[in-house]
Amino acid sequence: MLNKRIFSITLSALGLFAASAPSAFASDDLLSVNKTVFIQIVIFLIAIYILNKLVFEPFLNLIDRRDKLTRGAMEEAKEFEEKVAHIIEEYDAKLAEARVFAVEERNKIVQEGQSVAEGILTQAREETTELLKDAKSKLEADTQEIKNKVKSDVDTIAKDIASTVLGKEIAS
Numbered sequence: 001m002l003n004k005r006i007f008s009i010t011l012s013a014l015g016l017f018a019a020s021a022p023s024a025f026a027s028d029d030l031l032s033v034n035k036t037v038f039i040q041i042v043i044f045l046i047a048i049y050i051l052n053k054l055v056f057e058p059f060l061n062l063i064d065r066r067d068k069l070t071r072g073a074m075e076e077a078k079e080f081e082e083k084v085a086h087i088i089e090e091y092d093a094k095l096a097e098a099r100v101f102a103v104e105e106r107n108k109i110v111q112e113g114q115s116v117a118e119g120i121l122t123q124a125r126e127e128t129t130e131l132l133k134d135a136k137s138k139l140e141a142d143t144q145e146i147k148n149k150v151k152s153d154v155d156t157i158a159k160d161i162a163s164t165v166l167g168k169e170i171a172s
Contacts, residue, residue, distance in 0.1 A: 163169045 159170050
């Protein structure tokens with residue numbers, strides 16, 4: 001606000017100065033160097049100073065501030081990228097550890113399963129062997145019993161067959 005006032009006051013003063021300049025400074029030759037050149041230089045320097053204060057410095061300050069903000073944002077983005085890369089590395093490492101742990105656990109479970117299966121197979125074999133032994137001994141006992149029964153009946157049957165074939169009764 002203050003800069004705008006200064007600018008307008010300065011422009012007004014320059015306008016008054018230019019309007020009140022005596023016509024003695026004017027010449028017919030436009031390319032000649034006379035006293036007006038110095039006035040024009042002073043006016044030019046004042047205009048440069050005013051433009052510098054009101055336009056160029058604020059604009060350059062704005063660009064500097066924007067540049068600082070941009071650099072800060074870029075640095076912050078780089079930091080975030082580094083953090084993300086670090087987090088991804090940690091995640092990959094933990095994932096690899098979890099995979100190794102899972103493989104070890106699976107191997108343990110497979111080994112336990114094989115042990116249990118072997119135990120069940122061994123038990124089944126033992127039970128089968130026992131059943132076979134029992135069946136064999138029962139079969140042998142039944143066979144012996146049948147043999148003994150047949151032996152006692154063989155004499156009787158042989159006598160009956162012989163008496164039938166001979167047509168007479170045979171005494172024992």
